[in-house]
Amino acid sequence: TPLQAGIKYPTRRHTKRRPSRFPPPPRLAAMPLLLSPLTARCLHRSPHLPAPVAHRPSRPRPFGGEARGGGRGRVAVVSERQAAAVETSPGGEGSDGERYDAIVVGSGIGGLVAATQLAAKGARVLVLEKYIIPGGSSGYYRRDGFTFDVGSSVMFGFSDKGNLNLITQALEAVGCKMEVIPDPSTVHFHLPGALSVLVHREYNDFIEELVSKFPHEKEGILKFYGTCWKIFNSLNSLELKSLEEPLYLFGQFFKKPLECLTLAYYLPQNAGDIARKFIKDQQLLSFIDAECFIVSTVNALKTPMINASMVLCDRHFGGINYPVGGVGGIAVSLANGLVEKGSAIRYKANVTNVILENGKAVSSSY
Incomplete structure (x- = not known):
């Protein structure tokens, strides 16, 4: 072998590269797509995701405790491009210095439903999301004018009857409704x-x-x-x-x-x-x-x-009902509804610490 023969190869000096905080979505060419005709109808040239809402919340109103939003970030629900362009600045209780009744870490469907249910009952909620759009595993990405789901594609819970229409109920809690196509x-x-x-x-x-x-x-x-x-x-x-x-x-x-x-x-x-x-x-x-x-x-x-x-x-x-514009529209609708209720979402906010007082979570830092 080269090692036994005493051959030495020049060593390459490696330098640690700072990993990107926001990995790009998977390339379309690397993803096998299995689309039914109905699913294809939901992927429009002009995406029908709800228009993002930018919102600066009003002063807090009393509800419960005084959990504080710490760290940095802008308070808004924005598109991927807008969020990527946001300039962050250090802050103490938050760039706006406001207090919140509750802080939810993560803007996946579970986090957004928890936040919107609190907001619907009068709480001021701060959602901290490390990525640049909401949704988590029910998010989306765009390529060449098309919107692609990265998570679920078979959706229950959009019915207008019974008690198991949980998506409909979650959207209604913040005054939202989505157009769907029945399969x-x-x-x-x-x-x-x-x-x-x-x-x-x-x-x-x-x-x-x-x-x-x-x-x-x-x-x-x-x-x-x-x-x-x-x-x-x-x-x-x-x-x-x-x-x-x-x-x-x-x-x-x-x-x-x-x-x-x-x-x-x-x-x-x-x-x-x-x-x-x-x-x-x-x-x-x-x-x-x-x-x-x-x-x-x-x-x-x-x-x-x-x-x-x-x-x-x-x-x-x-x-089975497919939301027009894709599954990612569910998270965007919930996020916009949350902001309309006077709460806030901060993107590019990777929570690193949850602050406890007397065994109770009262704040977080990122």
């Missing part, structure tokens, strides 16, 4: 054995197609999906807030005892065991596995029955 089908399965099943938006059309493939399992199909609807209707009858909060669940039990008992019964059970009570055909059970894989990325035996029921029924009850 006539959820997915088209192409499985081994030349099995092809189209999941129609209309439940009866889906059941009719599935029964046509497995006529000998008609009764089992109706019983399995009927059980899914029983669980879904119980969930849909409750005002969903926190399924982990004992006091909330205790109150719901007195309002809807039968529904709560139904959920308690199916809570420890998985979709695979329930399916095998009614269905014997192995190919049909494999189809149920494929259905559950979309829900939880595991087979039916590892998918909680409540999770499976929620998705397998809501695709027919509320349907």
